Amino acid sequence: MPFTFARTGLVVDAVAAGATGLRFIAGGTTLVDLMRLGVEQPPRLLDINTLPLDFIRATDAGLQIGALMRMSNVAAHPTVMRDYPAISTALLEGASPQLRNMASIGGNLLQRVRCPYFRDTTAACNKRVPGTGCASIGGFNRTQAIFGTSAACIATHPSDVAVAFVALDAQLHVHGADGERAFDVEDLFRLPGDTPHLEHNLNPGELILRVDVPAAAHARRSCYLKVRDRSSYEFALVSVAAGLDMDGHRIRSVRLAAGGVGTRPWRFREAEALVVGAPAHADTWHRAAEKCIEAAAPAAQNGFKVELLRRMLIRALTRVASAQ
DSSP, X not given: XXXXXXXXXXXXXXXXXXXXXXXXXXXXXXXXXXXXXXXXXXXXXXXXXXXXXXXXXXOSSEEEEEXXXXXXXXXXOHXXXXXXXXXXXXXXXXXXXXXXXXXXXXXXXXXXXXXXXXXXXXXXXXXXXXXXXXXXXXSOOTTSOSBSOOSSOOOOOOOSHHHHHHHTTOEEEEEETTEEEEEEGGGGBOOOTTOTTOOBOOOTTOEEEEEEEEOOHHHHSEEEEXXXXXXXXXXXXXEEEEEEEEXXXXXXXXXXXXXXXBSSOEEOHHHHHHTTTSBSSHHHHHHHHHHHTTTOOOOSSOTHHHHHHHHHHHHHHHHHHHOO
């Protein structure tokens, strides 16, 4: 498949090129795979690796992570490890060392789903070819979502670090034809509804500049847990990002989000509100977990995720409560 390849070192030029339909490429750990499979066939690529977006800045207000920072560099940064452990762990759990050395933070957030039917060009997939159907609904769906599904798609969002970002109230800064804007990382991702091929809320040509994570007690006291079919280089069956702020033995605030279970990173705000002011002990964690799984809607083969999620939530909350 022939395609053109260009390079730029200026954000303004990249945004202008993106508005004309050029596809951005950084580490290429998702896009190149999909091009080889024939799932994506972009005719024009723009290499953005020389843009000035490979930085980490720690301020009193929080953490700023440039979109071109590599996963491995963010995971190993001392401030991230100390003050945002859920982010560091999510990145380390997210891929092999080789991929972490190449993959960018912005690209990780925008990676496409790992549903086997999406990657099989002979299978029906509404994400790949709108209107063709969803082979997973009546087929192999053990790894698929139990939250946010629709009659058109049940694929899970694959990013690990996106779950940590959503749990910790991170914001995304982007640049497009109309200038810069910022919004919650959670709002980047769309539910599938009847348009599962529309996966995010970026405008055409918009470029991710950075992710901002606010400094908070629940960020410092946070963790990321992941269960998968093998111990490395595997996507989550269920993952949980949890953060906790306590006043003595009482809960001041809590943050809970999950991966491997939703069509986007899944935040549990009702459960968070339920336990504010409650004592930090096992009964509280069980109440929170039960609240989280109330709306689960499993498919034929993935009902085990409901109980697995419940146990993972309890384990994560127990861990952050005991952290020093």
